[in-house]
Amino acid sequence: MAEITVTVDGVNYEDHVEPRMLLVHYLREIVGKTGTPIGCDTSNCGACTVLMDGQSVKSCAVLAVQADGTQITTIEGMANGALHPLQRAFHEEHALQCGYCTPGMIMAASDLLRENPHPTDTEIREGLEGNLCRCTGYENIVRAVRRAAQAGVSE
Amino acid sequence: MIPAKFEYVRPGSVDEAIRALADGGDDAKVIAGGQSLLPLLRLRLAYPELLVDVGGLDELRGVTDAGDALVIGARTTHYQLVHDPLVAEHCGLLAEATETVADPAVRHRGTLGGALAHGDPAGDLPAVVLALDATLIARGPGGEREIPAADFFVDYLTTSLQPEEILTAIRIPKLGPGWGYRYEKFHRTAQSWATVGVAALTRRDNGSVAEARIGLTNMGTVPVRARAAEDAAAGAAASREALRAAADRADEGTNPPADLHGAADYRRHLARVLTGRALAAAAGL
Incomplete structure (x- = not known):
């Protein structure tokens, strides 16, 4: 077992974990952040995307021990009293049907907008290329990210 | 799992x-x-x-200017390479190809050294460092040794690194004046592996191509150079037709895999077409 210290959505956690534990399992099973889903098990789908020290990562492709000393933000850390502007934009633009990909989409989109506050549609699509949605055909997702960008989500 | x-x-x-x-x-x-x-x-x-x-070792991270070459720490991430001004100035092919690796979340974590040491012939960067004539620097119990990229990739997922050795850095000669480059990649979906990729470099000399270097992704169990096409392009007129004729030899000597993404002869076709495009773009056409 290895001892790790991780900040998740602003709260500090100290835990003993097996080295083979994936970050996504740590978040869901130890910390209780079940807002982060497991999608594909092959690191293709991006549903489990979280921010690690501000950058998007696939939490199924990071060991919990590798997250030692980092700050993690999950979808559960996005709303601050009210929905985060990206969450609101996804709601208003109907950017989801089953919703399984949505936490990862929103985390990847937040990273994209942090780096590029006013992306073109092509840049939005490229920024979300690691996140699969099997329902929407992506059109409304791109629209939602554009709307959030116009609302100044990065500010 | x-x-x-x-x-x-x-x-x-x-x-x-x-x-x-x-x-x-x-x-x-x-x-x-x-x-x-x-x-x-x-x-x-x-x-x-x-x-x-080794993910936390700062001594393995960063890009330094070593005069006629750049030395890139093995655990420099794809994200860092794409945004590095030295790489953009002296080794643009590496940045261009790295930007096509997987997706942004993977590029935040993945490293150049890791991608090379993994030795996957379908990965983009092995063919790129091969075309760039890079040297890989490894350290083991007996000290440091330098391995030319051409000797590094031994077989599928197998490199010449010894079990107790660590890849510490990659030295890439700077591209001088007259050199152009292009990485052409064909893949079925946004983040999938290259069905075939072509890393091409050309040095223009007025109306002709003086020198060409071509690395092929996923055209065998290791990344390979398209030597016959390189020889045919050297001295050729800097025209689409001449470079397309050279590119027709891009699959000579290759042994491409056949899988769900493409049959071997389809990959040979892709290698010829993509090499033609990559050479033309590299030559500024």
């Missing part, structure tokens, strides 16, 4: 990491970003007994 059990150490220096590898025997494995290794562990296609995590 959950990986099989392993021990895990996080050494504080490269020398400590080498000692840990030597103590761990044949079943020890280096992990940096883990973007290739962790999927293998999860699918239990690999089950090392010990992981030596």
Whole structure:
């Protein structure tokens, strides 16, 4: 077992974990952040995307021990009293049907907008290329990210 | 899925990491970003007994100007390479190809050294460092040694790194004046592996191409140079027609795989077409 210290959505956690534990399992099973889903098990789908020290990562492709000393933000850390502007934009633009990909989409989109506050549609699509949605055909997702960008989500 | 059990150490220096590898025997494995290794562990296609995590070692990170070459620390991430001004100025092909690797989340974690040490012929960067005539620098218990990229890739997922060695840096000669480049990649979906990729460099000399270097992705068990096309392009007129004729020889000597993404003869076709495009773009046409 290895001892790790991780900040998740602003709260500090100290835990003993097996080295083979994936970050996504740590978040869901130890910390209780079940807002982060497991999608594909092959690191293709991006549903489990979280921010690690501000950058998007696939939490199924990071060991919990590798997250030692980092700050993690999950979808559960996005709303601050009210929905985060990206969450609101996804709601208003109907950017989801089953919703399984949505936490990862929103985390990847937040990273994209942090780096590029006013992306073109092509840049939005490229920024979300690691996140699969099997329902929407992506059109409304791109629209939602554009709307959030116009609302100044990065500010 | 959950990986099989392993021990895990996080050494504080490269020398400590080498000692840990030597103590761990044949079943020890280096992990940096883990973007290739962790999927293998999860699918239990690999089950090392010990992981030596070099992901926190700052001595392996960053790009330095070494006069006529850039020296890139092995655990420099794809994201850092894409945004590095030295790479953009002297080694643009590397940045261009790295930007096509997987997706943004993977590029945040994945490292150049990890992508090379993984030795996947379908990965983009092995063919790129081959075309760039890079030298790979490895350190082991006996000290440091330099391995030309052409000698580094031995077989599918197999490199000439010894079990107790760590890839520490990659030295890439700067491209001088007159050189142009292009990485052409064909893949079925946004983030999938290249069905075929072509890394082309050309040096223009007025109306002709004086020199060409071409690395092929996923055209064999290792990345390969398209030597016949390189020879045909050298001295050719800088025209689309002449370069397309040279590119018709791009698949000579290759042994491409056949899988769900494409039959071998389809890959040969792709290699010829993409080489024609890559050469033309590299020559500024």
